[in-house]
Amino acid sequence: MERYNFKSVEEKWQKLWEKEKTFSTKVDKNKKKFYCLEMFPYPSGKIHMGHVRNYAIGDVLARYKLLQGFNVLHPMGWDSFGMPAENAAKQNNLDPKIWTETNISNMKSQLKKLGLSIDWDREISTCSEEYYKHQQTFFLELLEKKLVYRKENYVNWDPVDETVLANEQVIDGKGWRSGALVERKKLSQWFFNISKFSQDLLDGLDQLEDWPNKVKTMQKNWIGKSFGCEIDFKIEGELPVKNIKCFTTRPDTLFGFSFIALSTDHEISKFYSKESDFIKFKEECSKTGTTEEAIAVGEKIGFKTDLQAINPLNPNQKVPVYFANFVLMDYGFGAVFGCPAHDQRDFDFAKKYNLEIKTVVKPQNENDNFTVQNEAYPGPGTLINSDFLNGLQAPDESVIETIKILEKKKLGKKQINFRLKDWGVSRQRYWGCPIPIAYDENNEAHPIPKSMLPVKLPENIDLNVKGNPLDNQKDWKEIEIDGKKYTRETDTLDTFVCSSWYYLRFCSPKEESYGFNKEEIDYWLPVDQYIGGVEHAILHLLYSRFFMRAISYENKNFDIKEPFNGLFTQGMVCHETYKDKNNNWVSPEDIETIEGKKFLKKDKSKITVGPSESMSKSKKNTIDPENIILNYGADAARLFILSDSPPDKDVQWSEEGIASSFKFIQKLWSLNLKFLNQIKQNHSKDSDNEIEKNTNLFIKKITENLENFSYNKIVANLHELYSFFSKQIEKEYKKDTLIKNYKKILIIMSPVIPHFANECLHNIDSKENSWPSYDENILYEDKIKIVVQINGKKRSLLETKPGISEENVLKLINNDKTLLKYLNNTNIKRKIYVKDKLINLII
Ligand code: ANZ
Numbered sequence: 001m002e003r004y005n006f007k008s009v010e011e012k013w014q015k016l017w018e019k020e021k022t023f024s025t026k027v028d029k030n031k032k033k034f035y036c037l038e039m040f041p042y043p044s045g046k047i048h049m050g051h052v053r054n055y056a057i058g059d060v061l062a063r064y065k066l067l068q069g070f071n072v073l074h075p076m077g078w079d080s081f082g083m084p085a086e087n088a089a090k091q092n093n094l095d096p097k098i099w100t101e102t103n104i105s106n107m108k109s110q111l112k113k114l115g116l117s118i119d120w121d122r123e124i125s126t127c128s129e130e131y132y133k134h135q136q137t138f139f140l141e142l143l144e145k146k147l148v149y150r151k152e153n154y155v156n157w158d159p160v161d162e163t164v165l166a167n168e169q170v171i172d173g174k175g176w177r178s179g180a181l182v183e184r185k186k187l188s189q190w191f192f193n194i195s196k197f198s199q200d201l202l203d204g205l206d207q208l209e210d211w212p213n214k215v216k217t218m219q220k221n222w223i224g225k226s227f228g229c230e231i232d233f234k235i236e237g238e239l240p241v242k243n244i245k246c247f248t249t250r251p252d253t254l255f256g257f258s259f260i261a262l263s264t265d266h267e268i269s270k271f272y273s274k275e276s277d278f279i280k281f282k283e284e285c286s287k288t289g290t291t292e293e294a295i296a297v298g299e300k301i302g303f304k305t306d307l308q309a310i311n312p313l314n315p316n317q318k319v320p321v322y323f324a325n326f327v328l329m330d331y332g333f334g335a336v337f338g339c340p341a342h343d344q345r346d347f348d349f350a351k352k353y354n355l356e357i358k359t360v361v362k363p364q365n366e367n368d369n370f371t372v373q374n375e376a377y378p379g380p381g382t383l384i385n386s387d388f389l390n391g392l393q394a395p396d397e398s399v400i401e402t403i404k405i406l407e408k409k410k411l412g413k414k415q416i417n418f419r420l421k422d423w424g425v426s427r428q429r430y431w432g433c434p435i436p437i438a439y440d441e442n443n444e445a446h447p448i449p450k451s452m453l454p455v456k457l458p459e460n461i462d463l464n465v466k467g468n469p470l471d472n473q474k475d476w477k478e479i480e481i482d483g484k485k486y487t488r489e490t491d492t493l494d495t496f497v498c499s500s501w502y503y504l505r506f507c508s509p510k511e512e513s514y515g516f517n518k519e520e521i522d523y524w525l526p527v528d529q530y531i532g533g534v535e536h537a538i539l540h541l542l543y544s545r546f547f548m549r550a551i552s553y554e555n556k557n558f559d560i561k562e563p564f565n566g567l568f569t570q571g572m573v574c575h576e577t578y579k580d581k582n583n584n585w586v587s588p589e590d591i592e593t594i595e596g597k598k599f600l601k602k603d604k605s606k607i608t609v610g611p612s613e614s615m616s617k618s619k620k621n622t623i624d625p626e627n628i629i630l631n632y633g634a635d636a637a638r639l640f641i642l643s644d645s646p647p648d649k650d651v652q653w654s655e656e657g658i659a660s661s662f663k664f665i666q667k668l669w670s671l672n673l674k675f676l677n678q679i680k681q682n683h684s685k686d687s688d689n690e691i692e693k694n695t696n697l698f699i700k701k702i703t704e705n706l707e708n709f710s711y712n713k714i715v716a717n718l719h720e721l722y723s724f725f726s727k728q729i730e731k732e733y734k735k736d737t738l739i740k741n742y743k744k745i746l747i748i749m750s751p752v753i754p755h756f757a758n759e760c761l762h763n764i765d766s767k768e769n770s771w772p773s774y775d776e777n778i779l780y781e782d783k784i785k786i787v788v789q790i791n792g793k794k795r796s797l798l799e800t801k802p803g804i805s806e807e808n809v810l811k812l813i814n815n816d817k818t819l820l821k822y823l824n825n826t827n828i829k830r831k832i833y834v835k836d837k838l839i840n841l842i843i
Helices: 006-019 049-067 083-092 096-113 129-144 194-207 213-223 251-256 267-272 276-285 292-297 344-353 396-408 518-524 539-552 625-632 634-642 655-681 690-707 711-728 735-749 754-763 806-814 817-823
Strands: 033-038 071-073 148-158 163-165 183-192 225-236 243-248 259-262 302-311 314-324 335-338 381-383 412-418 437-439 445-447 478-481 484-488 527-533 564-570 573-579 591-594 597-600 608-614 784-790 793-800 830-834 838-842
Touching: 006 096, 006 634, 006 754, 033 049, 033 518, 049 071, 049 527, 049 564, 049 573, 049 625, 049 634, 049 690, 049 711, 083 096, 096 625, 129 148, 129 445, 129 539, 163 183, 194 213, 194 225, 194 412, 194 539, 213 539, 213 564, 225 251, 225 396, 243 259, 243 335, 251 396, 259 302, 259 344, 267 276, 267 302, 267 314, 276 302, 302 344, 314 344, 335 344, 396 412, 539 564, 625 634, 625 655, 634 655, 634 711, 634 754, 655 711, 655 735, 655 754, 690 711, 690 735, 711 735, 735 754, 784 817, 793 806, 793 817, 806 817, 806 830, 806 838
Parallel strands: 033 071, 033 527, 259 314, 527 564, 784 838
Antiparallel strands: 148 163, 148 183, 225 243, 225 302, 225 412, 259 335, 302 314, 437 445, 437 484, 478 484, 573 608, 591 597, 784 793, 830 838
């Protein structure tokens, strides 16, 4: 039998789609739109299996919507600024631009081989001037609206990459890319005022019904709304300090108060700035990173001041004031009142400096003598040892009561705080979007006039310098505006700024005058379905939500706040891990399997098989998509990556799995040949209506599975479909019946295996391009059995069609000899009919 030549078929269709611009979006605004977007890749050089999965999922959806008659926007672009380009260029003595462009062209051709329904006419690249000039305009607009500002700040400094990291980019105290221990450093930086929108970003989450709950929870926690109060503590001591304000969520623990701790940057530090012990202490503190995680796990250290604080609820109690490394300057007031019995940090600190630990909350099942022993008790309970607060239920009742008392005495007031910090967007790097700012001789920042945009990145520069290469570009740095001399800002923008609005650009990628065309975004936005990895749950998705709000702010022409209506987070692609006898990771390519056991190809030594883990270069358990496509074809790769597990769960890659997907496509091809053969026979009548009925059933199943993202079930449906039709096709059917139904079958296969399905459609001369509907009537033509009871006793089962009326059931009974015997010509007193299930006759 003729084999299926996937190579020539796939190549043919990809060329055809490209030539005929099959997927470029012809915007007929009368049609309903569907904007399907997968996260755009960083052009590292090669696509990986994560991309294959992400884009296969998106492509299935885009093709389905297209067949349903939507105007589908399905674009692709490149997140092409960023450090790896600069580092790679440095290592290989290349221009980052050339490195990036080469990678883009390579990856683009790889993506094309997957047969994606992408509108390449809309391709964008964030490192192109045509893109970043608009980003610079947005920056200046945000600056005018005071949503961008510059301030001196402690930053997370990555000593290896020599750049600032956002808090989100510090993981376990280490840089997310370099893995270096992050240090604290004071620098003047540009910030986006994202915290201004804390409440709005929180409220917006409730409207995002088609987002996974886990992502919404992660964002909620990140925004971190806290209810509490500010307390004004009276201060005594030699210094001219009268009071210190603290933010607390637990004012009810005030009777357990034993110290105040200040951030080393608190304004009171100015009185100590010349003391050598304090300077040493501060240096010690800066060894811990600035993130909360780093502070929480690090050792707590303090520096005692000469001040004393008075307890507002008990003026007889005076406690020492310290500087401490665990207090953040940019949260609350940069000052904390310490209650060691009920907060672990305070507990650790009190133990170290021998401060009182007084228990003021007891858990529900303890008596009033309860005392905290080896660790703090932060849980709920009843207040004790707290004078007039005793007996209140903590924290719900006690916090509200204490705030009322403090407000009455004018010692404090209710306050809401957010953990979300402003977004530091400055990067001391070359390969990024230049910040359109220049400084005068007094170091005052001025916007570059919009008429002078874009501020272009200089090309062909020396990257082999320490720190930011732009600092060394004298020619580029020094400029004149209106005859006056200025120095350019040399920081570039965090690449997350580029990805905060790229989905907007896709709507009008060629618009020159501005970042978007109003009419286009009014039609296309928001994105209907966004698909990407859950690792972006906080960073990219929160920044994008902020960016839309920032553009909308004080802007009558733009009122989109939520960029992504639906979000789908796909699972990882996993593979077994292998190690050789020396405990080194081994790539699957270097292994062979003999009788179920794995050996190293080169010396036949034994391999230890480890657990399956998400594919990563470091564990060498990656599979190259290009080889897979070459050996098995794009359809087989798509089919396999969508099979087995639901798209939001991890999928296990296996050689056997991809090989069996390949075989399955071959089997579908042989079925196709049988169909063609039967069509040729041109039989005069249909043996039965099974083909029609089952085509309907498969349309229904696959449509429903597409709607629910149960793409793995579609693969299962295709297997069912194969076994059904390969038997059925042996029977005789009319040509028309076969063609009519086979067309529909091929169409519903086409989102997953588009090359194969289109080739088969072509073989039956079909230009069909709309999603088939199904006929519920045919679907339910199956027979049902109705239980017939007489006086409650089962007497018979009647076979009939669903939906039958009571009257017709009675007619059937009257034609049934056995039943008539039971009825024996007596009167029927009562009839109880449960539709399609049972009839009970009382005689
Ligand atoms: C006294 C207290 C007693 C606290 C107690 C907690 C437990 P969330 O819920 O995350 O908002 N805090 C306030 N400002 C701080 C700063 N700048 N740096 C570090 N910690 C700070 O946390 C609020 C709590 O974090 C506040 O409540 C304060 O400690 C601390 F049994 O006040 B608490």
